[in-house]
Amino acid sequence: xxAVDSIAGGAVEARADWQALxxxxxxxxxxxxxxxxxxxxxxxxxxLLPYFWMVVIAFTARTGxxxxxxxxxxxxxxxxxxxxxxxxxxxxxxxxxxxxxxxxLVAIAGTLLLALVGGKLHLDNFRFLTxxxxxxxxxxKATSGRQFPSVWTAFSNxxxxxxxxxxxxxxxxSLAGYYxxxxxxxxxxxxxxxxxxxxxxxxxxxxxxxxxxxxxxxxLDTIIGVMLVLAxxxxxFYVFVMKGFFxxxxxxxxxxxMTDGATRRQAFRLVVLxxxxxxxxxxxxxxxxxxxxxxxxxxxxxxxxxxWVMSLYLFWVADDVMGVDYGIVAAVAVFYVLPSLLLxxxxxxxxxxxTIGGIKG
Amino acid sequence: MARVELxxxxxxxxxxxxxxxxxxxxxEDGAFVAVLGPSGCGKTTTLMMLAxxxxxxxGEITFDGARVNDVEARGRNVGIVFQSYxxxxxxxxxxxxxxxxxxxxxxxxxxxxxxxxxxALVRVDGLLDxxxxxxxxxxxxxxxxxxxxxxxxxxxxxxxxxxxxxxGLRLTMRTEIRRIQRxxxxxxxxxxxxxxxxxxxxDRVVVMNGGRxxxxxxxDDLYERPDTLFVASFIGSPPINLFEGQADAGVAKFHEAxxxxxxxxxxxxVLGIRxxxxxxxxxxxxxxxxxxxxxxxxxxxxxxxxxxxxxxxxAGAEPRHREGDNVHLDFSPASALLFDKASGRRMDARIAV
Numbered sequence: 001x002x003a004v005d006s007i008a009g010g011a012v013e014a015r016a017d018w019q020a021l022x023x024x025x026x027x028x029x030x031x032x033x034x035x036x037x038x039x040x041x042x043x044x045x046x047x048l049l050p051y052f053w054m055v056v057i058a059f060t061a062r063t064g065x066x067x068x069x070x071x072x073x074x075x076x077x078x079x080x081x082x083x084x085x086x087x088x089x090x091x092x093x094x095x096x097x098x099x100x101x102x103x104x105l106v107a108i109a110g111t112l113l114l115a116l117v118g119g120k121l122h123l124d125n126f127r128f129l130t131x132x133x134x135x136x137x138x139x140x141k142a143t144s145g146r147q148f149p150s151v152w153t154a155f156s157n158x159x160x161x162x163x164x165x166x167x168x169x170x171x172x173x174s175l176a177g178y179y180x181x182x183x184x185x186x187x188x189x190x191x192x193x194x195x196x197x198x199x200x201x202x203x204x205x206x207x208x209x210x211x212x213x214x215x216x217x218x219x220l221d222t223i224i225g226v227m228l229v230l231a232x233x234x235x236x237f238y239v240f241v242m243k244g245f246f247x248x249x250x251x252x253x254x255x256x257x258m259t260d261g262a263t264r265r266q267a268f269r270l271v272v273l274x275x276x277x278x279x280x281x282x283x284x285x286x287x288x289x290x291x292x293x294x295x296x297x298x299x300x301x302x303x304x305x306x307x308w309v310m311s312l313y314l315f316w317v318a319d320d321v322m323g324v325d326y327g328i329v330a331a332v333a334v335f336y337v338l339p340s341l342l343l344x345x346x347x348x349x350x351x352x353x354x355t356i357g358g359i360k361g
Numbered sequence: 362m363a364r365v366e367l368x369x370x371x372x373x374x375x376x377x378x379x380x381x382x383x384x385x386x387x388x389e390d391g392a393f394v395a396v397l398g399p400s401g402c403g404k405t406t407t408l409m410m411l412a413x414x415x416x417x418x419x420g421e422i423t424f425d426g427a428r429v430n431d432v433e434a435r436g437r438n439v440g441i442v443f444q445s446y447x448x449x450x451x452x453x454x455x456x457x458x459x460x461x462x463x464x465x466x467x468x469x470x471x472x473x474x475x476x477x478x479x480x481a482l483v484r485v486d487g488l489l490d491x492x493x494x495x496x497x498x499x500x501x502x503x504x505x506x507x508x509x510x511x512x513x514x515x516x517x518x519x520x521x522x523x524x525x526x527x528x529g530l531r532l533t534m535r536t537e538i539r540r541i542q543r544x545x546x547x548x549x550x551x552x553x554x555x556x557x558x559x560x561x562x563x564d565r566v567v568v569m570n571g572g573r574x575x576x577x578x579x580x581d582d583l584y585e586r587p588d589t590l591f592v593a594s595f596i597g598s599p600p601i602n603l604f605e606g607q608a609d610a611g612v613a614k615f616h617e618a619x620x621x622x623x624x625x626x627x628x629x630x631v632l633g634i635r636x637x638x639x640x641x642x643x644x645x646x647x648x649x650x651x652x653x654x655x656x657x658x659x660x661x662x663x664x665x666x667x668x669x670x671x672x673x674x675x676a677g678a679e680p681r682h683r684e685g686d687n688v689h690l691d692f693s694p695a696s697a698l699l700f701d702k703a704s705g706r707r708m709d710a711r712i713a714v
Binding site: 255270275 | 414444448508
């Protein structure tokens with residue numbers, strides 16, 4: 001009997017111990033997660049604030065001044081809402097409840113914003129979309145100095161540059177990546193190292209020689225010139241990325257396709273390419289965005305205002321000795337950032353795969 | 362269906378020793394041959410040369426007497442099932458099976474009919490709309506088989522087709538592949554490192570080692586009359602007991618044991634006795650049991666004897682001897698094999714009765 005008692009007592013003791021351990025583990029996890037969340041909030045503030053500023057200013061600023069009161073009012077509404085939701089997200093287990101609270105918070109914040117700053121919102125700053133020479137209305141003809149092109153000229157130039165960039169890089173990087181991944185050839189290792197060195201090499205140091213070369217060839221101040229330069233500088237990296245994706249496609253599949261009667265080219269097109277689809281999408285998006293955001297090379301190689309791209313347009317809108325109209329600058333910036341933002345939103349699940357540089361078997 | 366012949370086939374990789382160092386092999390039309398060997402013995406390389414993926418360094422491959430060395434893989438009409446199955450993940454099962462017919466002048470409806478027919482034969486006709494990633498290992502295997510067979514190949518190559526399956530499935534697929542091969546009568550070469558796979562599925566087994574053919578023959582031939590020490594030790598599970606000794610004028614000494622041979626042999630020899638040809642008896646070599654391992658239907662014993670450490674098998678689920686028991690081990694002289702140690706070849710000499 002005594003032996004049984006002591007065994008039972010031991011079991012109870014052990015159970016009590018486990019509860020304490022479980023509580024401690026929960027506490028450690030909770031403090032850890034809270035600390036992480038706090039840290040992430042703090043570091044994301046300086047990143048998010050400029051975008052927030054940009055959007056708010058674009059829709060509220062009047063010519064001549066910056067209405068920072070709207071910015072602070074909006075912050076005062078949105079920040080508590082975000083904080084409340086993050087606490088709710090951490091502590092509420094049920095998905096439906098979280099969703100309901102989220103929607104309620106959005107509704108409350110929306111109503112508050114509408115009541116407090118709703119009257120101050122306007123689209124005046126977006127008049128650049130329809131008026132070509134709006135800068136001359138802001139400043140005198142003398143200070144603006146030259147005819148300002150329509151924003152759509154710059155937009156279509158940017159689009160042409162980014163799209164052609166995407167096509168060139170996609171074609172060359174996938175073919176070259178495949179070849180490097182699959183074939184042994186003399187100097188393959190040197191070539192691979194060369195690609196990395198080229199990527200590490202600061203292209204800015206070449207800007208003057210490239211300028212001179214473009215001048216001699218006659219491609220200075222043309223979109224094609226910038227396109228070629230940008231593609232040449234960006235390609236090594238993308239070739240390397242695509243090689244990584246092709247490395248992830250098993251040999252067996254290709255051999256199988258060839259014994260099934262396909263030529264090497266058919267095997268590449270029908271069997272290998274579909275498997276690196278994620279890589280192709282990622283490379284295409286990055287190539288597009290990289291060309292869309294390009295500033296230094298276009299600033300150097302493009303001169304005529306009919307050749308301006310969006311980054312140059314933004315620069316010339318912001319550039320004025322007499323002071324800047326922040327409302328219009330912010331509005332142009334919102335317009336400029338929109339395409340890359342949309343691309344990121346729709347393709348982000350592919351983009352995260354690129355850093356891994358492979359595909360799942 | 363074709364008669365396949367390899368003549369002194371060699372494959373050398375740059376800066377490495379020959380992966381395949383002169384293989385001669387003739388495979389009759391409709392035969393099922395297993396190529397058995399340890400990893401790195403050149404069996405997969407041989408297979409790849411048959412498929413036309415690797416170019417032989419020298420030698421000749423003929424299908425029905427016609428040299429095919431310079432025919433590309435896609436022209437050889439060979440079906441191949443890889444160890445990884447190598448299904449095309451971007452296509453449905455039906456498209457996978459129909460893939461080889463895309464490159465032939467066959468109408469789509471006819472191609473689909475043939476694909477469905479072959480899918481029914483390998484019993485995947487219920488899975489045709491699925492993606493390979495939605496299939497189990499055994500189903501993927503069947504699809505790969507269907508894809509290899511749909512073009513009615515001259516030759517079917519199976520590269521370790523069962524090694525990624527679990528034990529139960531392996532057993533089923535073994536009989537399935539055999540059934541399908543019989544039904545279609547396609548010449549088939551199976552590459553494997555698993556002797557059970559080789560002996561149960563194939564009519565003839567080719568044992569390869571170090572890029573060469575060690576021996577070829579029926580499974581029982583390889584087991585009872587191995588030409589070389591390698592074949593003797595590679596075939597049979599648990600492995601054969603091998604004892605090194607010295608022979609002089611027909612008397613061989615192994616460790617502490619002395620044996621009279623049927624012929625006046627001289628020099629270093631190796632004696633091989635299969636664990637299953639040994640039994641505990643009234644008379645024979647004294648031995649002391651050091652371990653007993655029940656294996657289900659039989660028990661494997663390890664014992665110390667005058668020959669050295671020896672293993673023997675006895676039928677029955679229950680161990681009859683315990684650790685430390687003294688037993689006498691007897692074997693029929695005819696079942697013992699003698700090898701020349703230097704060359705590794707089996708000698709005609711036997712143990713004298």
